[in-house]
Amino acid sequence: MSTLTRPTAPERLVTEQRAQANRRRRRREGRIGWGFFAPFAILFVLTFVIPILVSIRSSFFTEKAAGDSLYGGGGMVETFAFLDNYAQVLGNATFWEGMGRVLLFGAFQIPVMLGGALILALLLDSFIVRRVAFFRLSYFLPYAIPGVIAALVWTYIFSPGLSPINQTLGSISEWLTGLLGNNVDLTIDFFAPGTIIASMATMTTWTFMGYNMLIFLAALQAIPHDLYEAARLDGAGEFDIVRRIKVPMVGQATLLAVLLSIIGTVQLFNEPTVLAAVNPWMGNDYTPMMLAYSSMMGTTSPSGAGPASAVSISMAVIAGILAAIFALVQKRSTR
Amino acid sequence: MAPTTQTPPSLRPSPATLAITRIVLIAAAVLFLAPVYWLIVSSTKSNPDLISSNGLLFAGNNIVENYTALMSWTQGNFWRWVGNSMLYSTVAGVLGTLVSVSAGYALAKFRMPGKAGIQLAILGGLLMPIALLTVPLYIFFNGLGLTNTIWAVIIPSCVSPFGVFLGRMFVDAGVPDELLEASRLDGSGEVRTFFTLVLRLLAPAMVTIFLFIFVATWNNFLLPLMMLNSAELKPVTLGLYGMMSYFSPQYGAVLQGALLSVIPLVVLFFVLQRYWQSGLTAGAVKG
Structure with a gap:
């Protein structure tokens, strides 16, 4: 009995050696793992970690011309400004107007895009449709077109003179004018300050609805079909199945899609930049991301790395807060 | 996706449901593809044709001139x-x-x-x-x-x-x-x-x-x-x-x-x- 409870010296040595060998193997495994992970780790540090740290640091500094003279004695010096840059951004009406525009944009565009994507996915997932592959591909095709190119094409589609939409509406107006006797004009000014946000929303919805539809469709197809059978045996109709099984089961995918859309919306840049090329009144600070870019490139004031960093970081924080609020509300309401 | 042939009769959709579903899906496909179609048609036109001709129909062939302009x-x-x-x-x-x-x-x-x-x-x-x-x-x-x-x-x-x-x-x-x-x-x-x-x-x-x-x-x-x-x-x-x-x-x-x-x-x-x-x-x- 005593040998069981109290190992002899040689036995202790053996367990000791085994533990040591185990530790050595563990360490070796960790080393090899890090070896395979190292290339990504290095690149991640170079393109995420360091730039973010550099940017946080520079958001606390301003650049001023060196020397006493007005134009400086040469070169720029950085002076510690603590929260000045942030105070400037947060006190800047342009920043908040831009933020208001992207939020207004998102408040309409995200529900329309994701709602449409979900409806299309549900229709394609129902067993009554044939030629699913054709529909899937035609909805997804716009995603193959780079955002800037899509914005460019849509800008021409919306342009006065070129617009095929206004051509059609124009002919209808003429016909109605002839019919009713008084002047009817149904054509739309897509570039007016009141409508341009809707024009942008059309562009992004067109580009991303199919992509999100595919994500929903993938989530729907992962649902085990026995669930539907069981529900039908219990007397559920097709609409009940959609409402009680399908929609809740894609909740996870929806959450992710909304989060990514919020993050994407806050940094809206391509579409307004392209539109601004033909609508100079939009300026170069129409959205916060355009403001950050223009600050960095020195085409708006305040300019430089400090203010540009402060704009970017403020936007990241706002995006994070919005995403967190949404995730919390979502969690609360599903409980 | 379950093939249509296996659908039990009780689950077969009414003709109205079927029609609405098809119309929605086809309308969506047209909306998604129309800008691409317009792009293809318009890339063949000259400026005057773009303004005066129907946007959805081909007009005069200006492909070569457009290509030359693009290059220059x-x-x-x-x-x-x-x-x-x-x-x-x-x-x-x-x-x-x-x-x-x-x-x-x-x-x-x-x-x-x-x-x-x-x-x-x-x-x-x-x-x-x-x-x-x-x-x-x-x-x-x-x-x-x-x-x-x-x-x-x-x-x-x-x-x-x-x-x-x-x-x-x-x-x-x-x-x-x-x-x-x-x-x-x-x-x-x-x-x-x-x-x-x-x-x-x-x-x-x-x-x-x-x-x-x-x-x-x-x-x-x-x-x-x-x-x-x-x-x-x-x-x-x-x-x-x-x-x-x-x-x-x-x-x-x-x-x-x-x-x-x-x-x-x-x-x-x-x-x-x-x-x-x-x-x-x-x-x-x-x-």
């Missing part, structure tokens, strides 16, 4: 821009895929110290607003003197947290531990096991990751806009934007440029359709 406005750089896009996207795609798969393999198959931290960093990277990162990247790369070189575009494009996420999942699903053990018992070193066994098993998965990185790089506009100055280095998205904004353009020429520049991507989409599906499925189900 871009100072012969158009195909060079397309080549640049191809180069940046391919290099970033290949490097990024290898790096992602390697990192995913490490996370899936090895007990590493600091793994929890890594996973948090990757999640952060996934949710990071990428456009916002561009300003910090510019500041840092400018300090290193890398701006206005191809590396300023290629290096950031290689780094894909989503690629690592996919890589890890594909390794989990497609590389059995037994095979790795067998390979080790055969005396194969870790590096050789990775390159000969793991990469071969993951070939289809790698196409998926490559596709995502390739398209993201091709579509990126802000990064090259900030990083590149020289006309010779521009990718085609940047070049066409410049053309649109600086010249009082011959619209048909710009649209022809847009059309020519999306053909490579559209071909890639059609040919590699099923690889998209597997990546999106992964994102949807595990995401």
Whole structure:
């Protein structure tokens, strides 16, 4: 009995050696793992970690011309400004107007895009449709077109003179004018300050609805079909199945899609930049991301790395807060 | 998707439901395809025809004139821009895929110290607003003197947290531990096991990751806009934007440029359709 409870010296040595060998193997495994992970780790540090740290640091500094003279004695010096840059951004009406525009944009565009994507996915997932592959591909095709190119094409589609939409509406107006006797004009000014946000929303919805539809469709197809059978045996109709099984089961995918859309919306840049090329009144600070870019490139004031960093970081924080609020509300309401 | 033939009679939809479903799906397809169709038609027209003719019908053939205008406005750089896009996207795609798969393999198959931290960093990277990162990247790369070189575009494009996420999942699903053990018992070193066994098993998965990185790089506009100055280095998205904004353009020429520049991507989409599906499925189900 005593040998069981109290190992002899040689036995202790053996367990000791085994533990040591185990530790050595563990360490070796960790080393090899890090070896395979190292290339990504290095690149991640170079393109995420360091730039973010550099940017946080520079958001606390301003650049001023060196020397006493007005134009400086040469070169720029950085002076510690603590929260000045942030105070400037947060006190800047342009920043908040831009933020208001992207939020207004998102408040309409995200529900329309994701709602449409979900409806299309549900229709394609129902067993009554044939030629699913054709529909899937035609909805997804716009995603193959780079955002800037899509914005460019849509800008021409919306342009006065070129617009095929206004051509059609124009002919209808003429016909109605002839019919009713008084002047009817149904054509739309897509570039007016009141409508341009809707024009942008059309562009992004067109580009991303199919992509999100595919994500929903993938989530729907992962649902085990026995669930539907069981529900039908219990007397559920097709609409009940959609409402009680399908929609809740894609909740996870929806959450992710909304989060990514919020993050994407806050940094809206391509579409307004392209539109601004033909609508100079939009300026170069129409959205916060355009403001950050223009600050960095020195085409708006305040300019430089400090203010540009402060704009970017403020936007990241706002995006994070919005995403967190949404995730919390979502969690609360599903409980 | 259950084939229609197996549908029990009680579940057969009413003709009205069927009709509405079809109308909605077809209407959506028309809306999604119409701008592409308009692009194709308009790229063949001259400015007067664009304004006076029906937008949905072909008018006078102006293809050659538009092409000539495209070449002269871009100072012969158009195909060079397309080549640049191809180069940046391919290099970033290949490097990024290898790096992602390697990192995913490490996370899936090895007990590493600091793994929890890594996973948090990757999640952060996934949710990071990428456009916002561009300003910090510019500041840092400018300090290193890398701006206005191809590396300023290629290096950031290689780094894909989503690629690592996919890589890890594909390794989990497609590389059995037994095979790795067998390979080790055969005396194969870790590096050789990775390159000969793991990469071969993951070939289809790698196409998926490559596709995502390739398209993201091709579509990126802000990064090259900030990083590149020289006309010779521009990718085609940047070049066409410049053309649109600086010249009082011959619209048909710009649209022809847009059309020519999306053909490579559209071909890639059609040919590699099923690889998209597997990546999106992964994102949807595990995401």
